[in-house]
Amino acid sequence: MIDGFESGWERHLKGVFWIQRSQLIHGEYGGLKQAIWWAWLRQDIWAAFRSHRVILSFYTLKKECSELDRWELTNRVVWLLGQCISFGSDSEVEAGKSNVQQRIHRAAFLTARLDEWWFYFAPHRTELPVQWPEGSAFKPIWINPPSCSAAVQIHYFARIMLAVHSPVVSGLKELERLQQTLNDAINYIGGVACTTTNTAATIISTQCLFAAGLNTRDLAKRDQIAQLLRAHQSCTGWPVHDLALDLRAEWAAEASPITART
16 A cells, blocks of 8 residues: 555556556456456545545446455445545535535435445454453454454444535434444544554554544544554554644644634
């Protein structure tokens, strides 16, 4: 995984996209080319998230969740995250201002797809017993194997994107429901991160922690997320710059009376 969302990296991602599209390579192509497509998609999703843009791929997976094995389900949730990243992009948020009903339907569709995935992934997300250390802002959650714990974190990353960017038209109860969804997602991502040691899963956990950190105002959770990010980065060396510093800059901007978010 490469951390990049500047113009040079964007050109590279677009170049690979057009090469794959010209050869009709996609997430259900089969063989090595399919594996390369998924690796590319993961890179593009992270770049799209950091740049607030839609993902480049518009391929729609054809198989139903009921047809998928464990490995295919772990890929499916990556694709769903990509759809939710696009849902939260600047361009789609702006377009949604002129067609709120369509955006509501899209949010409901993505929520239903995540619910479906969660149902079929149930046999692979059993939580194992683990002690809750004193002073931890998160209850540790241990799921084995690591690929499954990473998939669960990705699922909650997608939930965060929907909770933050879904229109609220039903009043206070709807707002409270979305806030509870957001809190649950942050707690789950943080809890899984507390027990994650596998290198590949740690890279995924780093991305999900960053998303969680952007969307919590709890000071204890912010501090622990920053600590977990640095622990993850010391393990993997990814990315090369300190994401905790990026988070603290976002938190400082949020606290500023000039740049505070609504």
